[in-house]
Amino acid sequence: MRTKLSVVIPAFNEEQLLPRCLDALINQTRMADEIIIVDNNSTDRTVAIAESYDVTILHEPLQGIGFASQAGYTAASGDIIVRCDADTIAPADWLERIEALFASRTESAVAVTGPGKFYDINPLLGSAMQVTYMYAYFILVGSALAQYPLFGSNFAMKRSAWLQIHNDTHLHRSDIHDDIDLTYHLMNIGQIVYDRSLQVGISSRPLFQAKGMHTRMLRGITSLVIHWPSAAPWRLYRRHIRNRLNL
Helix, strand or coil, X not given: CCCCEEEEEEECCCCCCHHHHHHHHCCCCCCCCEEEEEECCCCCCHHHHHHCCCCEEEECCCCCHHHHHHHHHHHCCCCEEEECCCCCECCCCXXXXXXXXXXXXXXXXXXXXXXXXXXXXXXXXXXXXXXXXXXXXXXXHHHHHCCCCXXXXXXXXXXXXXXXXXCCCCCCCCCCCHHHHHHHHHCCCCEEEECCCCCEEECCHHHHCHHHHHHHHHHHHHHHHCCXXXXXXXXXXXXXXXXXXXX
């Protein structure tokens, strides 16, 4: 039986970047069965642009990427829910590779994720930012979780897993980092697979938004702390070691 893939894209005032994102998605070697744009109160031409593509458009009035994302996840009908951002430019085989990753780990994997690569800055600066921003995120947050975290511009999860955890997440809060929170809940029910080669293009705009970076850091810290003490790092590492020994 063919696996159904739903792609969810939260969007707020994305008229500049959304067309490239959607063009990349409609030119995949393995087409999406459903593309859902969740408009989060855009005041520009985001909705008009989305309407020119064969996509489903939802409107989420509560402002925030967590609210928009969970609205899309809940509406998705696919067996696999794929998440990217409006600035994501996916390579042509992205969905094909995501499907293959799940197929090779049918029982254990509840989610897969990979990094992003900046496509709109000087290559030398981009390489430096790849280390100080992208890999720092995976290493630092991964160290706190004893598990590589999801990266919102590039991940997918089983719909059955989302249905299992959606009532327990904190995505209704505007002060948390939605990717980290989702990681906490998914890793409690199965394996999150990090594939470094599963890479997408992303915009460098977060790097030049000082307030945005500060907000991301505070939300990340909040997301870590609200899961303590049951998910404190020392407990997670102890559980990780115990699971490895049992294997």
